[in-house]
Amino acid sequence: MRRVGVPTLALTLALTLNLAGTAAAQTLAAPANPAAPANPAAPASALDNYASAAATTIIAEQACPGVQVRAGQLTTLRLAARVNAGQEAILEEKLRTRATQVRQQLAADGRETWCAQALAAFGPAGSVAKGILATGAPIR
Known part of the structure; x- marks a missing residue:
């Protein structure tokens, strides 16, 4: 499978999760x-x-502001990705690299625009993974 850009990433993530049987x-x-x-x-x-x-x-x-991660939803995503103990070191490096890129994008786009995009992708009506991010009400 090849990635051309964001639409392919979103489709790949969605297909991975759907094939794993999650509703996320x-x-x-x-x-x-x-x-x-x-x-x-x-x-x-x-x-x-x-x-x-x-x-x-x-x-x-x-x-x-006002955004919280729903840990259970993120855990479901991790389970769907089938991350195993042998992949932990690789995952840590990928997380570090990706976090740097995300922070750079946040700085480039500005907080308001970037946050709106993150909520569109991972919020209650998320286009990539629904409900990982929540706004307003306390998260349990």
């Missing part, structure tokens, strides 16, 4: 920058997709 993924329109691939020419993997989603949502919780 949505195959709707792709978000703009929050889930943009690090290297558009590289093939997408479930580990890459999880790292992108995790980095984006965790940084959104830190940067976007």
